[in-house]
Amino acid sequence: MAGGHVGRRAVADAWRRAVHPLRDQADPVTDRAHPNAQPPRPIARAAALHYNGLTPHSGGPGILAMRALALAAAVTGAVASAALPLAAHANGNHAHEAISLRAVAHLPPGPLKALLQAPDLQQALMNGTFFPDGGYVIGHGYGETAHWEPYQRALLAHLGKAHPALEKDPAARPKLAFLFGMFSHGMADQVYDALFMEAGKHYDKAGWSDDLFTSFDTATDVFWVAQAGASPMPEPWLPMDDLRAVFQARGEPVPEATLTDAQQTLAKVILGWPKLKAESKEGIADLRQRYPWAWDHLSDPHEPGNPLCEARVVAAYWQGVWDELHGKPAQLRVLATVPSEGAAHPWPAKVTPQSTLAVVLSRGLDAAKLADDAVTVRDAKGNKLPAKQHLFYGQNSNVVRLLPASDWPVGHKLTLRVAKGIVAFDGTVGAAEESFAFTVGAGPQREPGLPPKGSPWQLAAPPPQAQTPTTAADSGTGGCATGGRPAGAPAVRWTLLVAWMVLTRRRWSGGTSHAQ
Numbered sequence: 001m002a003g004g005h006v007g008r009r010a011v012a013d014a015w016r017r018a019v020h021p022l023r024d025q026a027d028p029v030t031d032r033a034h035p036n037a038q039p040p041r042p043i044a045r046a047a048a049l050h051y052n053g054l055t056p057h058s059g060g061p062g063i064l065a066m067r068a069l070a071l072a073a074a075v076t077g078a079v080a081s082a083a084l085p086l087a088a089h090a091n092g093n094h095a096h097e098a099i100s101l102r103a104v105a106h107l108p109p110g111p112l113k114a115l116l117q118a119p120d121l122q123q124a125l126m127n128g129t130f131f132p133d134g135g136y137v138i139g140h141g142y143g144e145t146a147h148w149e150p151y152q153r154a155l156l157a158h159l160g161k162a163h164p165a166l167e168k169d170p171a172a173r174p175k176l177a178f179l180f181g182m183f184s185h186g187m188a189d190q191v192y193d194a195l196f197m198e199a200g201k202h203y204d205k206a207g208w209s210d211d212l213f214t215s216f217d218t219a220t221d222v223f224w225v226a227q228a229g230a231s232p233m234p235e236p237w238l239p240m241d242d243l244r245a246v247f248q249a250r251g252e253p254v255p256e257a258t259l260t261d262a263q264q265t266l267a268k269v270i271l272g273w274p275k276l277k278a279e280s281k282e283g284i285a286d287l288r289q290r291y292p293w294a295w296d297h298l299s300d301p302h303e304p305g306n307p308l309c310e311a312r313v314v315a316a317y318w319q320g321v322w323d324e325l326h327g328k329p330a331q332l333r334v335l336a337t338v339p340s341e342g343a344a345h346p347w348p349a350k351v352t353p354q355s356t357l358a359v360v361l362s363r364g365l366d367a368a369k370l371a372d373d374a375v376t377v378r379d380a381k382g383n384k385l386p387a388k389q390h391l392f393y394g395q396n397s398n399v400v401r402l403l404p405a406s407d408w409p410v411g412h413k414l415t416l417r418v419a420k421g422i423v424a425f426d427g428t429v430g431a432a433e434e435s436f437a438f439t440v441g442a443g444p445q446r447e448p449g450l451p452p453k454g455s456p457w458q459l460a461a462p463p464p465q466a467q468t469p470t471t472a473a474d475s476g477t478g479g480c481a482t483g484g485r486p487a488g489a490p491a492v493r494w495t496l497l498v499a500w501m502v503l504t505r506r507r508w509s510g511g512t513s514h515a516q
């Protein structure tokens with residue numbers, strides 16, 4: 001997600017030096033043209049990794065050996081010093097995968113749910129779910145682009161042209177599942193950043209860190225693994241030709257090897273690290289000491305913006321995309337509100353970060369065409385209450401927040417109103433005013449992120465709650481006064497993980513050229 005460019009650039013540079021020891025001078029369009037680049041070639045283990053007609057290839061062994069050493073040294077060095085800077089920018093990827101899986105559970109029975117829970121498509125759904133962050137970890141701008149709807153909806157249009165039968169076409173099904181993973185990621189990051197992370201910045205300010213291994217993102221992903229369990233770590237896979245064609249059409253060409261390296265790093269390293277860390281009682285204790293509020297609220301079903309809330313929003317978002325794909329006209333509508341319609345909002349004081357209200361829209365907005373009072377809160381007489389409207393992340397953002405200028409009045413019926421005529425990035429216009437009633441103070445709480453009553457975004461009964469922090473997990477925090485990181489075994493395992501990851505690097509490509 002946009003923001004924090006300086007810190008992210010620094011960590012991206014470090015990753016690039018580690019992952020691309022020879023690639024810094026590579027041709028910007030395709031490193032195959034570079035004299036040091038090795039042409040892809042099949043490897044002996046390819047058959048074992050076959051997936052839906054998608055064939056892995058290996059890079060050159062010389063490059064691999066150098067990368068293994070460089071990456072292992074760089075990453076283990078970073079573990080030792082925790083010196084790499086990283087601006088917090090969103091969910092970790094265990095959480096992202098869990099959000100997609102929970103969103104599938106929230107979908108009502110129907111063809112979309114059937115598609116996204118098909119066992120043979122889970123690898124594609126999970127790969128698409130973490131794909132956008134790959135650009136960040138290797139310092140390429142495609143990551144930012146891939147987070148946002150203009151790219152994602154262009155990819156949807158591209159797939160529709162290439163495969164007119166779409167979900168009925170076996171070649172298109174994994175590509176579609178991958179893209180729904182991308183939709184999940186982009187929406188989830190916005191909801192998390194706008195609500196949960198903003199609250200974390202306030203409550204966990206004292207321990208806040210922008211270093212890679214102690215950042216809020218990393219810490220909350222470790223917490224998620226500790227509280228809800230690790231998410232799948234699937235073999236990397238990309239619909240390579242389709243992704244590259246759409247980047248190319250946008251004037252942002254990305255080399256195949258860049259996408260492959262990034263996806264490999266995500267699948268092995270970025271998902272591997274929180275899992276290792278969550279297994280370390282000392283590691284969790286250290287991070288809990290930094291982010292005690294986040295630990296306590298990450299799995300709270302009533303906390304705005306956490307993965308449980310995000311999954312509800314993603315399910316509603318997916319359903320709208322799917323319906324448009326199957327003949328419904330393009331719509332710009334409210335997917336979810338915070339608080340949910342009919343709920344009591346328990347945070348009246350403006351100094352409390354959760355006093356912020358929010359609406360989540362079915363399309364990213366055109367910031368230049370958004371009136372300052374498009375989203376308002378009104379009392380029973382229709383008078384506007386003083387508040388500041390904020391389109392989180394600006395252009396193409398789906399989330400509009402409303403920050404109170406004074407404390408919200410307690411015990412009165414209030415209305416959150418979204419004006420008619422708001423405009424999306426692609427020109428789609430909000431056809432009708434939408435209003436949602438709520439109260440502030442004590443009263444019935446509904447889980448934030450639920451679709452409004454009577455909306456087309458019908459959700460199934462929620463899946464079981466994520467496992468709450470257990471006594472066993474808590475016991476790891478006894479005497480957590482020290483901030484020392486685990487040494488010895490985890491560092492060795494980390495080195496082995498990274499070395500293995502790089503030495504087994506492969507290149508994945510999709511499309512008809514490799515179809516069986």
Ligand SMILES: [Zn+2]
Binds near residue numbers: 091133147185189
């Ligand atoms: Zn992200």
